[in-house]
Amino acid sequence: MSNFGSGIFYTILGRYGNFLINLGVTAALARLISPAEFGVVALLQIFTGLFQIISNSGLAAAVVQNNSLTDEDTNAIYSFSVLFAGVVSLVIPLVGLGLMLYKQDMVYLKASVFMMATVYLISITSVPNAVLMRQLKFNILAYTQLLNIIVSGIVSVTLAFAGFGVFAILTGTLTATLTDFVLKFFITNIQWAGIHGKSIYKVKSFAINILSADIIKYLTSNIDNFIVSSMFGSVALANYAKSYQLIKYPQFMIGGVFSSVLVPVLRQKQDDLAYIHNFYTKVNEFVAWISFSVSGFMVVHANEIILFVFGRQWGTAVTPFTYLALAVGTQILISLLFPMFEVLGQTKIMVNLNIVNVFLSLSLMIVGLFTHSLSLFALTVAVGIILNYFIDYFVFNIRVLHSGWRKSIVDVKMLIVPIVFSAVLGVILILFKKFVGEYTQSPFLLILSDGILFLIVLLVAMKLFGILNSLFNLLWK
Structure with missing residues (x-):
């Protein structure tokens, strides 16, 4: 199995295990903690997420991408991150x-103290985490990820049953981040080495661009x-946050599996544009088949997904979720x-693209705001995401890969087949859902029955179109 294949395997193990455990924990907490208390956490996370990005300051991504860093450089960067994260x-x-x-x-105020400790621990764990990625130790990353979510789930649900409300969530998260830091600190054997300007200078430009891009992306998404x-x-x-949380799961489980592996695996091929283009195109085509099909499935089963995961008290989240899906x-x-911009060191272009994305998304949100409807506001958010992707895709092909307009149009045409297929699959799922609905109204059984059909039809189609064979070659060669 190739490094890419190994990375995908262990990342799937960690992320899918994380999802299943987190799904159960979230379902339990949604029934034990009120929407208003979840709203407290959601509002604070708007700000704490931004501070987490700032305190990381793009250093982790730089450690993974830069081939010239020594152990001494890494220790110096870690030392800087500890001090900077503390201040932020x-x-x-x-x-x-x-x-x-x-x-x-x-x-x-009370919740912010918990979040301060959590953000600090996450930030000072980012460089040890990057070291493991740089060393392609995806197995360790997967095992620690599973341990952390188990710890978080046990603590959160136990405290929620005891009536701690919002602090059950906060304490569970804090405990998990502390566990993660302790494990990765000792596994990587990273050392405090003082701050050396020479080491920081090696990653300065890249880290600043990553930080700028991350801040802009965060503002856009929050x-x-x-x-x-x-x-x-x-x-x-x-209601909106719960809807958005659900549409982030496929990104975490599908896109995240590949994106977290791309930079550490491809960083050695930074100067081979032809190889990078071919590799990315094959991965993108495979993921497109899955992602558009999943989107169709979530639209068809929006009501069942909300009711099954969160319960009937969250019924008003169904329509916003449908549009976001x-x-x-x-x-x-x-x-x-x-991540492909990072692989090729074109982070400046990435920053400029994110600025364009912000203006487009914000403009559409303002339009949605004037509708005075949460559901229509969610629709404008979805439209912004779709338009931003195609803008970013063409810029990447033309400015970074130097493919030209004709080649870029040919590349984007590969998305037509999976988009059309997802629409056809959606119709099939609607008809099958109606048939099964005559025998049961259980959200779980409706999702399960359509889910089995979804997997069978999708796998058969991907086999017939040669998509599975293409992926197999990437994983094993």
Whole structure:
């Protein structure tokens, strides 16, 4: 098995195990904790996620991508990250204080203290995590990921049963991040080495561009939460956040499996554009078949998915989720595209693209805001994701791979077949769902029955079109 194949195997093991455990934990917590309490966490995460990106400062990505770094450089970068993350994390309680005064609720300040510790631990674990990726130790990354979600789930659900509410979620997350840090710190044997300007300088430009791109992407993907919270209220935010959380799962489980492996595996091929183009095109085509089909499945079964995962109290999240699910296919493909900019060191172009994405997404959100409908607002968010992908795809092909317009159009045409197939598959699933619905109204059984049919039809189609053979060659050669 190739390094790429090994990476995919262990990443699937970690991510899918994480998903299944997290699905059970989320379903339990959704029944034990109210939407309003989830809204507290969702609002704070808008800010803490940004501080987490800043405290990481693009260093982890630089450690993975840069082939010239020595162990001494890595230790120096880690030392810098520990100090910088500490300074940034101290700002989080100030945000909690501001929210407490604005919302007139002490819970925001208390929760911010938990999140401060969590963000700091995540940030100082990023460089050890990058070292493991650089060394292609995907097995260790998978096993620690599974251990962390188990620890988090046990703590969160236990405390939720005991009536700790929002602090059950926060304590579970904090415990898991502490476990993750301790394990990876000792496994990598990373050392405190003081801060050396020479080592930081090696990754400065790349890290700054990654940091800028990550901040812009984060603002793009979270400004909708802020708008919903301000204009529609905390309960609407909880419904919207739950909907958005569900459409992120396919990105995490499908796109994330490949994107997390691409940079460490392809970094040795940075100067071979022909190889990079061929490799990316094959991976992108395979993922497109799955991602667009999953998008269709989620649209057809939006009601059943919401009811099964979160319960009937979250029924108002069904329509926003349906609209957001339309963008799942392109959202997954975007997660494959941006790591390719990192592989080839074209992070400046990536930053500029993200600025364009922000303006387009924000413009569409403003249109959605004027509809005074949470569901239509979700639709404008979905349209923004779809348009941004095709803009980014053409820029990558033309500016980075130097493919030209004709070649780029030919490449994008490969998406037509999987898009058409997903539409046909959606019709089949609707008809089969109606048939099964005559015998049961159980959300679980409806999802299960259509899910089995979905897998069979998708695998047969991918085999007939030669997509599975193409992937097999990538995994084993």
